[in-house]
Amino acid sequence: MLRLFYFILFFSICIPLVHAKDDLSNPILFSNAEVLNEYTTRIPFKLVDHLIVVEAELLDKKGNFIIDTGSERMILNSVHFSNLYEHQRKYESTSGVMHSIENSYEKQIKAFALQDFTLENKNSDVINLSHIEKSKKIKLLGIIGYSILKDYEVFIDLHLNQITLTKVDKFGNKLNKNVYLEKIVDSLDFYLKNHTIVVNAFINYQKVRLGVDTAAEFNQINKSVNKRVLQYFVPKKRLKLQGASNNTIKVMAGKLHRVKLSNTIYFGPMNTIVTNLSKMNEAFGTQLDGILGYEFFAQKRTIINYKKEKLYFINYPIKHIE
Structure with missing residues (x-):
């Protein structure tokens, strides 16, 4: 069952700044x-x-x-x-x-x-x-x-x-090749919009643009997304969320089904909230349909290479039933 949680997601805009000398x-x-x-x-x-x-x-x-x-x-x-x-x-x-x-x-x-x-x-x-x-x-x-x-x-x-x-070097190549004992089993291209990792995905066969963020406690879907996407969102309850500026909003929380990043990369149902992402998109100059956060990383052991604009995936160990 979903509980009351605080949604903490920090974004910054690329703007002229006053440089401190301290x-x-x-x-x-x-x-x-x-x-x-x-x-x-x-x-x-x-x-x-x-x-x-x-x-x-x-x-x-x-x-x-x-x-x-x-x-x-x-x-x-x-x-x-x-x-x-x-x-x-x-x-x-x-x-x-x-x-x-x-x-x-x-x-x-x-x-x-x-x-x-x-x-x-x-x-x-x-x-x-x-x-x-x-x-x-x-x-x-x-x-x-x-x-x-x-x-x-x-x-x-x-x-x-x-x-x-x-x-890594300026091309994204690791300076030491022998880093991971685990085997990389899949990969996915992304692109950077300023500093935001953006992936193309499908939900119920509808193409969507999703940001990837390690500090999003639950996934988010923009409430203005195509209605066919929301057909696979199963609502559970309303929650109050507190944002980076310390003000609160009410959102609908539930489970999102049929999220697919490629023919081989897909997800089980994920805890997700439906919210208005218009302010975030305006700040970034993006048109994101949603955010993948903790629920994404909980299902995928993920390697991020910013220079190559690539995500790599390592399988979780298979649990053997005694």
């Missing part, structure tokens, strides 16, 4: 990361409700970061990084799926260190995420988004609850 010279450290080789590291994560959360330390503060492919850049929680200045205020608001996020600031991360990996001069938005901390009951330092992930092949494994990051 650098964070200390790196972000992942104390639980396991270095596999000079280009590859493995980070365990925990699921907080349906969010992928890793533990890290920044500026002597230890806490949690949400892995969010729907966020363009890193986001820091102003509750824990309060040394902000008025000149850091952005000229434009950062956009959330339900409403623009006001009072947004920008910092520059001088070094983002992941064991042997160091990323220089990464920008970060700074906003108040206290409502997420309260609802999820965790100390949330921030969000790790596209700007950090894009230079790696990212293996999101909900079977072992770990993320494997391996460095």
Whole structure:
């Protein structure tokens, strides 16, 4: 049975920004990361409700970061990084799926260190995420988004609850070939709309465009989608959702059937909400018919290669019945 949940999906718009000169010279450290080789590291994560959360330390503060492919850049929680200045205020608001996020600031991360990996001069938005901390009951330092992930092949494994990051060249080729013990069984092309992963799919034989987002706790379908798509949505109950800007909406939740990405890649029924995605599409300049989130990754062990614009899939182990 579906329960009341908080929908957390962060998006940013590519817009001119006020660049802050206040650098964070200390790196972000992942104390639980396991270095596999000079280009590859493995980070365990925990699921907080349906969010992928890793533990890290920044500026002597230890806490949690949400892995969010729907966020363009890193986001820091102003509750824990309060040394902000008025000149850091952005000229434009950062956009959330339900409403623009006001009072947004920008910092520059001088070094983002992941064991042997160091990323220089990464920008970060700074906003108040206290409502997420309260609802999820965790100390949330921030969000790790596209700007950090894009230079790696990212293996999101909900079977072992770990993320494997391996460095790639400008063409998307792994700098170390021997990374995965598991066999890749299928792949799918996607395209990037700004920072958003977009795949072409079919629902009840109707073509749809779907975004892929690790921080969407449930899948979403736009309420204005073709009626033939909604024929395979089985409603269960109405829910209240809280968005990135801390305001709430009511949506219908249920099960979505007959989602197919190719002749070989298809899904069982997935928990899904029907909602209005017009503000998100306006912010992105896209026309998405829906979002694939936790339910997608729960059924598919997925590797994201941003440079090649490819998704790769590894099977879950077959459960043997005694």
